[in-house]
Amino acid sequence: MPTPEFVLALREKIGHAPLPLIGVTAVVFRDEKVLLGRRSDNGEFAPVSGILEPEEEPADAVAREALEEAGVVVRVDRLAWVHRLPRTVYANLDEVDYLDLVFRCTWVSGDPYPADGELAEVGWFGLEELDGVGPDHRRRIALALAEDDPTRFEGGRWTSSPAA
Template sequence: MTTPDFVVALREHVGHSPLNLVGVTAIVFRDEKVLLGKRADNGAWQPISGIVEPGEEPADTAVRECLEEAGVTVKVERLALVQQLPRVTYANGDEVDYLDLVFRCSWIAGEPHPADGELTEVGFYDLAAMGDIDDAHVRKIALAVAEDDPAHFRGGRPPRLDAPAARD
């Protein structure tokens, strides 16, 4: 996966320390099928995803990533899920904490193809035939299926009761 220039610049200052980044996952539907791609780096099947660039609207990131990675034009319909992903440690030691914004999208135009080298295969697949997909991605797709459900959020834990009181 290509690392955005702004992340490379940050890494010059923070080394391998954890970065908090915002990512998006685009769950794209065409008829009764969902857009999935096979990642070039690890061979995993998943929906289209990417990192939000500084100053970029997250929904615009979903549209951009679909065009860059799969060669398709999409329309973002709604936010389906907001979640903090477990910390990722890459092979080079870089650590990242991703806030993942999952969007339900609809296909507008273009036939899917591996457009930028991040995917080796890409296409629309029947929902019932998604056998080789991680459970976390299946959950994202399931939450995006409904056209008008409210967004889902993880967390919402109450504050610790033993936390020291704020001082004036």
């Protein structure tokens, strides 16, 4: 999927300056497997992710991204992790500061396929088959795996108790 229109409109005003955006990641489980796609832009295997649109609810965005990118309908179960990604600088010199909201999701229907071209391939992987998945994505999966764990927040600098 191309860059969202609202981002292009903002870029016309701010140029390449850092732009704060909210990203959503869908860690989708079906039985004992997790949905992963090989990204078309960098070849990494990763959970489905995307950008929150203006006035969109985060849980709606993560379900939309799962359908748009992988052709699957999901139930959004819980927020698993809130964290800031390191600043991203794209080849065109645009800078973005992403806040990533990672959601645990459960597959409802649909056979996964690369629906919009953002993923070159997509499928179900056993939890023992994650060797080719980068450490940041493995962490997203691990934090989403536990069904009843509280949401993990990064940082802790401004809290009264140390981060777990």
